[in-house]
Amino acid sequence: MKSKKMLAVAIGAGIAPLLAVSLPAGSASAHGYISSPPSRQAQCAAGTVSCGSIKYEPQSVEGPKGLSSCSGGNAAFAELNNDAKGWKVTPVSRTTSFNWRLTARHATSTWQYYAGGRKIAEFNDGGARPGETVTHQVNFGSLSGKQKVLAVWNIADTPNAFYACVDVNVS
Ligand SMILES: [Cu+2]
Secondary structure (H helix, E strand, O other): OOOHHHHHHHHHOOOHHHHHHHHHHHHHOOOEEEEEOOOHHHHHHHOOOOOOHHHHOHHHOEEEOOOOOOOOOOHHHHHHHOOOOOOOOEEEOOEEEEEEEEOOOOOEEEEEEEEOOEEEEEEEOOOOOOOOEEEEEEEOOOOOEEEEEEEEEEEOOOOEEEEEEEEEEEO
């Protein structure tokens, strides 16, 4: 998101009309997603699977906190919810590193990972601003075989979260 301060400065400088045109693209580019193991939106962006508009902005799967859908409730990205779309399944070990690529370093409350119908990991950043990449070690415990992991990035200073589904095979 563009800050209100930046907006105020821009208006003060008399470039408000230009900003009004460029703002949608700017805010769409400013979030994050899981790059590895490749999430569904990362596979769209890489052309591994053919997708609609999500391929241009894999970082934009933003929705209200508390959802459990891969699309974060975005109708335009509904194909991310389709388990039969041919997503590449990444073989992983019981403890696996999940890597986020952030295009905006939003203040963060928690990172959550769900699989097998329950939460398998949570990391509390206490409102801190993350780096451009973030890595978490996630342990699958007793879960094995094919799993659809739902990862959630909860933003500290907005009601929103970012969502990413990752298809893995745990062995
Ligand atoms: Cu953002």
